[in-house]
Amino acid sequence: MSSDILLVRDGDCFRILHGYLRLVAVLSMETEVAADIKGEHGRAMILRTADGLRVEKDSVRLPLLLQE
Numbered sequence: 001m002s003s004d005i006l007l008v009r010d011g012d013c014f015r016i017l018h019g020y021l022r023l024v025a026v027l028s029m030e031t032e033v034a035a036d037i038k039g040e041h042g043r044a045m046i047l048r049t050a051d052g053l054r055v056e057k058d059s060v061r062l063p064l065l066l067q068e
Contacts, residue, residue, distance in 0.1 A: 004022045005023050005033065005046070006019055006035065006036050006038055007038065007046075007064070008038045009039075013062050014037070014055045016064070019035070031047065031048045033045070037055075042058075043057075
């Protein structure tokens with residue numbers, strides 16, 4: 001697991017603020033990776049699912065947007 005990935009909450013989803021290449025590298029070998037969320041305490045898990053990438057924090061799963 002890595003703390004090199006930083007997310008930011010954007011309404012009902014998350015965006016990557018820092019560490020995109022690290023995220024891609026880890027998810028190519030694993031199905032989940034830990035990340036920090038800017039302005040929030042605790043860590044979140046980014047999960048690779050059939051519906052795309054999801055961020056799970058406090059038993060809630062929200063999508064991770066990579067681009068617009």
